[in-house]
Amino acid sequence: MNNLRLETPRLFLRLMTFSDKDELMKIFGDPIVMHSFGAPPFNAEQMTSWIQRNIDHQDLHGYGLFSVILRSEKQLIGNCGLEHMELSGNQEVELGYDFRSDYWGQGYATEAATAVRDFAFEVLQLPRLMSLIRVGNEASKRVSEKIGMCLVNEVSRIGIPYWVFAIDRN
Ligand SMILES: CC(C)(COP(=O)(O)OP(=O)(O)OC[C@H]1O[C@@H](n2cnc3c(N)ncnc32)[C@H](O)[C@@H]1OP(=O)(O)O)[C@@H](O)C(=O)NCCC(=O)NCCS
Numbered sequence: 001m002n003n004l005r006l007e008t009p010r011l012f013l014r015l016m017t018f019s020d021k022d023e024l025m026k027i028f029g030d031p032i033v034m035h036s037f038g039a040p041p042f043n044a045e046q047m048t049s050w051i052q053r054n055i056d057h058q059d060l061h062g063y064g065l066f067s068v069i070l071r072s073e074k075q076l077i078g079n080c081g082l083e084h085m086e087l088s089g090n091q092e093v094e095l096g097y098d099f100r101s102d103y104w105g106q107g108y109a110t111e112a113a114t115a116v117r118d119f120a121f122e123v124l125q126l127p128r129l130m131s132l133i134r135v136g137n138e139a140s141k142r143v144s145e146k147i148g149m150c151l152v153n154e155v156s157r158i159g160i161p162y163w164v165f166a167i168d169r170n
Pocket residue numbers: 033034036037097098099100103104105106107108109110111132133134137138139140142143
């Protein structure tokens with residue numbers, strides 16, 4: 001699946017590479033974005049570890065968080081994709097997304113997440129997707145609602161409350 005690519009009207013999503021690091025720093029090095037995670041901006045070393053973790057996931061499963069490219073500008077503006085994880089003792093697949101703050105509010109996260117949802121259900125035939133969203137992250141909650149997810153639970157991880165949004169293939 002090396003040239004795996006998802007297409008939408010304004011975007012395409014492709015596998016992530018280390019050469020995306022400078023562009024990804026425009027997301028994870030931005031205090032506005034990181035405020036959503038209650039964390040300070042990444043330094044270069046943290047960015048490398050984050051990419052390595054995603055690339056390890058890609059190597060294992062054939063997909064992970066994709067780099068999202070805005071076709072009109074040939075520019076990486078976000079990441080959106082899938083991550084296998086354990087939650088409350090169950091194996092789950094999370095649909096996740098983070099975008100550059102100067103591109104927010106134009107429907108890009110919803111457009112990318114819709115393509116990833118369809119890939120997960122139609123191509124991978126996964127039975128269910130979930131998103132873990134920090135309580136109070138209204139923009140992310142709205143994106144999950146717009147792609148058909150519903151609030152199914154609230155969990156605490158390291159003392160931080162998260163909404164669990166989910167959608168079944170059926
Ligand atoms: C969450 C995020 C990816 C959304 O990206 P985006 O491209 O702006 O999303 P979209 O434009 O597709 O949709 C955003 C929706 O949230 C709404 N929204 C944005 N900020 C909001 C707020 N503070 N309160 C309520 N709704 C809000 C928008 O109005 C829009 O809904 P609408 O189309 O019904 O009007 C982006 O804000 C981001 O990267 N945040 C930081 C990282 C993050 O939180 N990632 C998710 C972790 S779970």
